[in-house]
Amino acid sequence: NTCMTTLKQVNKKLTKKGYEFELVKGDGYFYFAPTGKDDNFGPTVYCCFLYELSVDRWVKELEDWLQALR
Numbered sequence: 001n002t003c004m005t006t007l008k009q010v011n012k013k014l015t016k017k018g019y020e021f022e023l024v025k026g027d028g029y030f031y032f033a034p035t036g037k038d039d040n041f042g043p044t045v046y047c048c049f050l051y052e053l054s055v056d057r058w059v060k061e062l063e064d065w066l067q068a069l070r
Helices: 007-016 055-069
Strands: 021-025 030-034
Touching: 007 021, 007 055, 030 055
Parallel strands: none
Antiparallel strands: 021 030
């Protein structure tokens, strides 16, 4: 159920998959920030409500961005 999506769930899945990013809430958007470093931000996802995307879809947003960097 996508309505139950939480930052904790998304970040737990990112950690489990070995990504060194966390999802952070901005003002009307969310973004992926590298954990352990503060030099660069990851992709911004313009989505007002966390529950608009499932946990797996949030993870895919990061994966798609990382893939585009290669």
